Amino acid sequence: MEIREKVIVPLGYGKFVRADKIIALEPIIDNRGPGRRTIVFVEQMPNPVIASRTEQAILENIVQTPKEVLEATTALELLRDLLDDISQVGPMLRKSIKKEAALDLDQFERKIKEILGGARQAHD
Numbered sequence: 807m808e809i810r811e812k813v814i815v816p817l818g819y820g821k822f823v824r825a826d827k828i829i830a831l832e833p834i835i836d837n838r839g840p841g842r843r844t845i846v847f848v849e850q851m852p853n854p855v856i857a858s859r860t861e862q863a864i865l866e867n868i869v870q871t872p873k874e875v876l877e878a879t880t881a882l883e884l885l886r887d888l889l890d891d892i893s894q895v896g897p898m899l900r901k902s903i904k905k906e907a908a909l910d911l912d913q914f915e916r917k918i919k920e921i922l923g924g925a926r927q928a929h930d
Contacts, residue, residue: 809825809826809868809869810825810826810867810868810869811825811826812824812826813825813826813867813868815828815864815867815868816859816867817844817846817855817857817858817859817864818841818843818857818858818859819841819858821855821857823846823848823855825867825868827848827849827850828846828847828848828849828864828868829847829848829849830846830847831844831845831846831847831861831864831865832844832845832847832854832861833845833860833861834856838890839890839891839894840858840891841856841858842856842858843857843858843859843860843861843887843890844856844857844859844860844861844864845857846864860883860886860887862883862886863880863883866880866883882922885918885921885922886922888914888918889915889918889919889922892911892914892915892918893915895911900912
């Protein structure tokens with residue numbers, strides 16, 4: 807993989823950095839959620855930037871990747887983001903959403919985990 811030069815990478819919420827200036831990406835483990843997915847270390851910046859995109863999504867923008875691989879990983883990244891967001895919805899709100907909107911978040915969560923598990927096995 808080669809780092810793309812003179813390409814601006816979106817970090818989310820209006821934050822952008824040049825691809826060739828990103829030094830390191832670190833996934834946020836504690837207090838992770840919408841708006842807080844990755845710590846991005848940027849050359850010549852004293853403090854890291856908090857990105858709302860995952861490290862995988864940012865990495866895909868930094869390096870040159872064939873279009874087919876990019877499309878597949880973008881779809882999987884969307885599923886990972888959805889799973890992250892769904893996992894933060896509490897049981898009472900889940901019941902309310904199911905009752906009011908006929909959306910079963912538990913079922914979505916199970917299906918996404920099944921898809922991601924299969925994608926992980928295909929990737930290995």
